Amino acid sequence: MDIVAPAINDYLLAHSEPADEVLRDLAEETHRELAGAAGMQITQDEGELLTMLVRLTGARQAVEVGTFTGYSSICIARGLPDDGQLLCCDVSEDYTAIARRYWERAGVSDRIELRIAPAVETLRSLPAEPYLDFAFVDADKPGYASYVEEIVPRLRPGGLMVLDNMLWSGEVLDPQDDNGRAVAALNEALVADDRLEVVLLPVRDGVSLARKR
Numbered sequence: 001m002d003i004v005a006p007a008i009n010d011y012l013l014a015h016s017e018p019a020d021e022v023l024r025d026l027a028e029e030t031h032r033e034l035a036g037a038a039g040m041q042i043t044q045d046e047g048e049l050l051t052m053l054v055r056l057t058g059a060r061q062a063v064e065v066g067t068f069t070g071y072s073s074i075c076i077a078r079g080l081p082d083d084g085q086l087l088c089c090d091v092s093e094d095y096t097a098i099a100r101r102y103w104e105r106a107g108v109s110d111r112i113e114l115r116i117a118p119a120v121e122t123l124r125s126l127p128a129e130p131y132l133d134f135a136f137v138d139a140d141k142p143g144y145a146s147y148v149e150e151i152v153p154r155l156r157p158g159g160l161m162v163l164d165n166m167l168w169s170g171e172v173l174d175p176q177d178d179n180g181r182a183v184a185a186l187n188e189a190l191v192a193d194d195r196l197e198v199v200l201l202p203v204r205d206g207v208s209l210a211r212k213r
């Protein structure tokens, strides 16, 4: 299911901040080298949305779950101030080797730390107090609920958690598999969570914004 009609999609891409050369090259290399997996990469408009949200929240401490070849991490890191920090969680050395090269090219490697491990382990190892300003979740869908469980107590009041693929190609209306069921159940849980204010946007595959009260 197209969440947004293709013609409208083209129009909004043409009227949003364009990707720069680094992001265009990263997208091109990812599609050339990892054709089967490249669809996991976020897109230009979603990337610009992340940068803007990080800037608008004034975030300094950020975490990302699901880094892949680095597109979203560059967009988040670019929104941070010079002394900001982004902790990236992934399980793949191969995918993130590409990310590391592009972090250098984008000039953001000094503000990014990468931990290769199941993300729930990395999140559980973080300080328990509410110090995070911004979180982006874009990894295995059945894992999302556990990531939310670890992130929300660590978000400061006013902090923002952004979750990708929250419409799961429209399958949330009638989930067909474990991924669809996990996303649909999480949407129910998020909107019922008194700790959060939630808006689910029809950007790409569905982007949820969850602000900690």
Ligand SMILES: C[S@@+](CC[C@H](N)C(=O)[O-])C[C@H]1O[C@@H](n2cnc3c(N)ncnc32)[C@H](O)[C@@H]1O
Residues within 6 Å of the ligand: 040, 041, 042, 065, 066, 067, 068, 069, 070, 071, 072, 073, 089, 090, 091, 092, 095, 117, 118, 119, 120, 138, 139, 140, 143
């Ligand atoms: C959809 S991709 C992320 C795309 C990325 N945000 C971007 O902008 O290109 C999902 C990533 O999650 C990682 N992943 C899958 N299961 C994971 C887990 N249990 N812990 C950490 N990372 C995981 C995969 O290796 C993959 O790189």
